[in-house]
Structures are given as C-alpha cells and as structure tokens.
Amino acid sequence: MEEDAVSSGVRFFDDAFGGFKKRRLHLLVSATGIGEHILYRSAVENIARLGVPVLFVDCANTFSPYEIARISMSRGLEERGILSKIHVSRPFTAYQLSILFEDHGGVEETLEGKPAILALLHPLKLIYSEDVAREDAEIILRRMLRRLRGLRRRDMAVVIAHLGLRRRHLTQLMEAADYAYVLQTMGRNRIKVRLEKDPGMSFTERDFFLAHGSQTTLERFAEARG
C-alpha cells in the first residue's frame, strides 16, 4: 500500500488498489452492503494501526456499531477502544445533511480531530427521498459534492458508499469522485470489483475476481487475496 493512503481494511483491495488515497474522493458502489462493510473494516484497521479517529455520516440509518464491535473482536481488538474513536452523525433528512456540511460546526468542527477517513453512507438515499423536492435535491447534492471536493485539502480520505447499481442519480457522484469502484457479489464465492474511474492510470476499467474455496461470508472475503 502506498504511503499516501489509508488502508481499506481489506488486504486484496489494498494490494490491488493501494488502499484509499488521502486527499481524494472515493466512491464504492454495490448492490449489497459490502461497500459499507469495507468502510467498517477500514475504520477498525486505521484506528488500530494509526490511533486516529474516523468519521461516519450515516444517511440511511444503517450504521451498525455491533458489526464494528464484531470485526474488532474477531481481530482481537478491544471494541470499546475502536468504537470510541469512531464519530458518527445520522442526518435523517436531506436538509439535515446539508446543515452538516455548512461552513461552521458539523463536519467541519469534527474534522479538527484529524481523522483518517470521512465516510458517507448512502447519501443519495436521503437526498432523493420522496420528501425532498427534485430541485432541492439537486442543490443539496451539488453543494455537498462541492464541499467534499473542498475537503481534499485535508490529510484524509473521503469515501462514499452507495447502495444500488442503478445509474439514476449516480452520474454526479461518479463525476465528483476521483476513484470509483463497483463491487458485485457473484454467487457465493466470488466478489467482482471493477475500477470504473482512476485518474492516475491509463485504463478506466479493470476487473478483479476473487475466489476462495470456502469463502461464504464477508468476513472471509475480507481476508481473501486477489
């Protein structure tokens, strides 16, 4: 893994992609919760290795401290120490999300703790919910992405997990991201990761296949090598 990056918490991913690069915006797109799971693992790994905090903005009320505790324990780490370094906020409406990204308070204030990662879970679910006028949604998304791009001057990686493979609304996230990965579960034993966007490489698409004899869980997938 490169020096200017933080670990994704998944060995094959770090080996293949060099982890999550700092000062870059990453997008993980998946039809299942695997993108979010990777962020949990990444949080545990970076807290354990670097002792720095990680921020989560949970836009779909899916953030699970229990799963993080389980990952910590499976790695022989004391869960309280890990969970105490993770800072989470759950906006329940798109307007709350937009407040969180205002110039003062919210995310900006919490960044003073110099986190390794700012992780956003499924923001489009909130922004394009039926309660929000289409025009409002567009404004909130545009503004949020501008703020996130602005955060690239900070010494951390910004990662968005997006649930759902449908292209509707995804374009703007793709455009804003420096790196975009599409993760697909292929049957029981294979995870396919496609690097859809990568500014530093000559290709824009690559496939990675994982196969592990007895791999049936995300846990095992995370330990597998590409």
Added chain:
Amino acid sequence: MRGWIIDAYPDYGNNEMTVWLKTRRGKVLRLRDAYTPAFYAATARENLGSLLQELRNSSLLREALPENGKRLLSGAQEENLLRVVARGYADIEKLAYRVAVRGELSRYRLYNVDVNLAQRYLVKRDARPMLLTEVKRRAGRLEYSALEDVEDLSYKPPGLRKVGLEVVADKRGSVARLSDPLKKAVLMVGDERVECEGREEDVLMDLADHIARLDPDVVLTMRGDSFLMPYLYHRAGVSGLSEEFHLGREPEKQRVREGKSYHSYGRIVYRPPSYYLKGRMHLDGTRFLLRKGGIEGLIDLSRFSGIPPQRLARMTAGNAVTAIQLRRALENDVLVPWKRQGCEYFKTAWSLLHADRGGYIFEPRVGIFEDVAELDFASMYPGIMVRYNISPETVLCGCCREDGERVPGIGYHVCIKRRGLVPLALRPIIKRRMAYKELMRRGNGDGGDYEARQGVLKWLLITSFGYQGYRNSRFGRIESHEAICAYGRELLLRAKEAAEERGYEVLHGLVDSLWLRRDGDAGELEEVCRRITSKTGIDISLEARYRWIVFLPSKTGVGALNRYYGLKENGEVKVRGVEMRMSSTPGVIARYQEEVLRELAQRWSIREVRAALPGVFRIMRRYARRLIEGRVDPGDLVFTVTVSRGFREYRVNGFSKIALRQLRREGIGILPGQGVRYIVTDHRSRRHDEKVRIAEAWREIDGYDAEFYVTRLVKATETLLRPFGYTEEDIAMALQGHEQRSIYQYVGG
C-alpha cells in the same frame, strides 16, 4: 358580537382572513379581517447585501425591513434579520423558496414561512376557535376577547347544527367509482332522513338546496375525504354543474386529488386528501382524531390547541401536538425555522451503542398466574419530558455543559437554566387530561364527554414521544428521543427495585408497565405505588388487579411482549396481542375468541380455568360446524389487510395481490397504506383469481373456503391455549372429536 369562531382561513383572492362566527343566538356570520403575515430571513453579515438584493429583485416582494430582538428556540438572538412581507398570501412560500434556492438552501436562514396562516392569524389576534369570544371591529381590524377561560373544563360547547351525508352510486361494477352516476344522496338530520333521488343533476342540485336550507354547521360523512366529496364534485363536473354545486356556505372549487402514503412506525399509512368546506365543517368520521374523540373531543382540542376543528380533524395526533408546540413558540415570539431541523451531533459509536436504545423489557414468564397486579406509569414519556425538561434545545444545550442535569446511562447534559418548549407545551396537556380523569372518577358532569376529551389528549401524549425521533418533526431531535428512553429505562429499573423491596415478584415489565405477583407477606400495592412515584418523580398507579392472567408465548416459545389475556377483579377481561385485537381478523374468528374468553372469565382460579378448557373445544366445534355448513355470514369472513406496496411491486401472488388485481379490474387503484378486503374462496385453487374474492363482490360468491377458515379457528385456539400445553395438532385432533389431553393435563393433572 359574541360567539364561537367555527372556522378561519385565508382568502387568497383578497389577501385577507375569513372568519366564521357562530353567535350565541345561532346565527352564523362571515367576518373579514385585514392581516399581513411576514416571514423572516437572516444571513451572515457579509451576505446581507446579497440577501436584500435577491429579495428586491423579485416582483413577489412588498417590503423587507431589518428587525431586531427575535429569538431562536435555543434562546439565542438571530442576527442580521429581515422581516419580509410578500405581495400576497399566495406569494409567501414562492418568494421564500426563490430566496432559499438562490442561497443554495444554506446561505440564508428562513423562518415562519410554512406556518399555517389561520393558526398564525389566531395567535396574532390572541383568539381561539370554539371558545366563547367577544369580537369587535376597531381601527379596521377585528379584536377578540375570550369570555371563557381555556382552562375551564365544564364549559358549554356551541350548539352546532349537524347533518350526516351518504351517497349511493349507480355502480357498474362491485365497487363504486367516480365514473358511476350518482343515484341517491341521503341527508340525516337527527332521526329524519332527507333523500334526494332522480336524475343525477337533480340529485346534486337537490342536495345542495337541502344543505343550503338546513344550513348545518357540520356535515358528517364516512370516507368523505377518500371518496364521497371527490365523487360528488366530480359528478357535478360531469353534469356541467361545477359552478352551481357547492356544499359550503360560500362556493368552493374542489378537484379530485390523490392521497399520500407514508411510513409510520414501520407501517405504511395512507392519508387521503382533505376536502374542506367553506363556512361549515366537513368532518370525515374515518379520520383518526374524530374516531378517537368524536365531535366532543375535537371541539375540546380545538379550543385548547387553537386549531380550527375542520383542519384539526384531518391532522394526525403527532401533527396536533406539533401545532400546539408551534402555538407556544409563536406566542413566545420564537422564530420557527423552515426546512432546517438540527442534525444529530457527532457522537462516538460507543456512545451511540448505549444511547440508541428503546425502553426496558422484562421478558414475561409464559403461563397462567393468579393474584397479579398491573402498575402503569401515567403518561411516562411525556411525564419524563416535563419532569426532566427534555426538549430539542435543552438536551446538550450550549449553556449547561458543566452543571446541567445528567441523563442516566448516556451522560447527555440537560439545560437547568431555561424550560424547554416541548415540556412547556406538554405540561398543560397532561394537566388537562388528569383533570378530566379526575372529573370522571368523581362522576361529575357527562362522563362520556370527558372520556372523549381525555381520549384525544391521551393520543397526543402518546405520539409526543415518537415525534421527538421523527425525522420531519419541527421540534424533534434524536438526542431528545434518546434521553427520554434513557430516563424511561432508569425509572422502570427503579420501579422494579422498589416493588421487589416490598416483597413483589416482577412477572413482566414493558416500558412503562409492571406486572407484579404478591410474594408471601408483601406490602400493600398503594404503598408500592407511593414509593415508586417518590423514587421516580412520575406518577404510577394500579391499572388492574387480575384474578388470573395468561402470558402468551412468541413463535420461538419465549414470552411475547404485550401478548396476554387476564380476568380483572371487576370481571372485565383484558386482552392484548391476539387475533381478536387485530383489525385484519375476520369477524367470525374474533367473535369466537371473545366467546372463549367469556367462558374462561366465569372461572376465578387457575384450577377452574384448567377445568374449563374442554368447554373451549365445544365452542370451537360449534363454530367449525357453522363454517363447514356454510352458515356464516360473508361479512364475518372478511380479512382486512393494509397493503404495503403498489400492485406492481408485489412479486408473489399472495391474497393481497390477487385482491388488488380484482380491484384494478373494477377500475379501483389502491395506494400503499390503504386496505383491501377479501374473502378466501379456495386457497388451494391453481387459478390465483379463485383463491380469494374482494369483499365488495361478496354477492357474486358461490361459497367460501371453509377448510381455510377452520384452520384459522384452530390457530386462534392455539394462541389462547398454548400456555396450557396444547399444540395446533392437539387442537386439530380435538376438533375431530378426539379429546386429546395436553401434556400439562397428563403431567400436571
């Protein structure tokens, strides 16, 4: 003029308010009042120029002037504030939205934009509907002086003229549709029925004429919002009578609109559109608050909340609580933010793990128990909000970080310097409800009226807690919700300890209730209640003493929450969580369980209940025989199911989807949250359409699936008898006449 305001609404054409006053002599007056509402806009000092420019660029602006001294809910003064008046009532939200968009929904902070105009007007004029009031016109505007105290509980409500309205469509299919011609309209005035029949145009105009002649204050309908009113106005349009036909005291334009489906507590709920009349109230008896409190409860809540009854009747209980909080905020001149509720503060995942939990549960022991008492906290969660000052602006306030009151278990601090808006709004509701209960206990006045009034208030209190965690709540915040739950857990633990100290065994505990069994020489329950109340600061009282109570198991066999039945000492049976309590259950099954429980209620001890169990099987066999012989009324076989998604989203051809398809063939679209009603006709059929038939078409049904309904009867029996060791197989055997003994009877005798 002296009288009661029965309605108030904005006149968008003339930019003034319309107020309807029912005088003490029974006359109804239409009053007009000039009223200029404003909204407020604020921004950082450096953006003030651009904000003013945005406003002035709009043709919708009348004036924008600096304003000082307005405060936010947090108590802080809003800086760089402008008072903005739009060109007309209809322009307020348009102008505000234009400005908000120009500021990317973040640069400018906007206040008092979407507060209901009638409510703002009534607060501004210090007036309340349904409260006897003196009205004077002075200096071109109306002035109101209340002649009654809103706190008074034994007031005389205004004498409202009411009519009931029903329509009969000339149905082309099984279900009435907008396209079916109107056949008949019936008005019910007391015991009298006025029927309008004939050609559709005549029916419509007769109906409008009768309404004008009778001049009721209230038009009562059932499903008036979801069908009757849109149907009538649609038919008037088809008959070319759009201009002439109206049921209000002044003409109103009505068009057919769709309702809305939304999620509430994990369920999909359908809210039909609202069809208001002008000058008189259209009340739809299927609406929640009206169902719970009747017109009596609605009038009382209207006085208390300041919301005109016609609008109030269409609110959810949560909206009504919010409206009361809003009134309080407006009265205190607090700015009400638009589209911007505070987001959850960042907290550690460790804190989240501890804070994001609900109430405590002490799992019940499955079985039958004698001599059990149920203690209930009175309005526990609202009580906590009031007692511990829980409000969005007081939890984790900016002023009491060091010395604030600490929330047990999660450590949040709560403001000790200012009372929060939520406790300020809730306290009078609790007080009023308690006063009504006390009047009922003393037997004062008309008990029925008091019951209705306290019933509505109870629902407001119930939802007030949930609204703290509701994402679109105006005065909610997730930290408040978490703090309330944390206090709730702490109080239930304290209550348990106090009960055990006095020699009681806790059989079951659920959020705000405890079921206790006397253990040897335990103290008096009244003393236990006093101790708990003093330890928690929230009143707890004896809800019931049971001669016996049966706690039922869940599917996994462990004690289920809130699923029990028991015989109270006064002979009443209390039932929770079984089929007969569920709205989806067919009448025949519900009636069967009722009869079984009536039978068991004749027995006063566990021993007698057990001895009576063979009698249950006799009842079951009687019901099964009636089902098999086809003697059950089809109306008693109807399942009523709320659909959770649109027709196309159903993948499996289950009963609901089949019923939805049949309704679609009839031209009826059902939205998520609405109900479908069907009878099972042949659940084994290979043809989906033959499995069930929509209830509306029951006359076309040859027969029903007796086997299916008997299976449900067996299941309903198992629900009640499982704690006695009977399984579904035992019961099925018993149904066939084999008197299978339960394991308990073999072992326990």
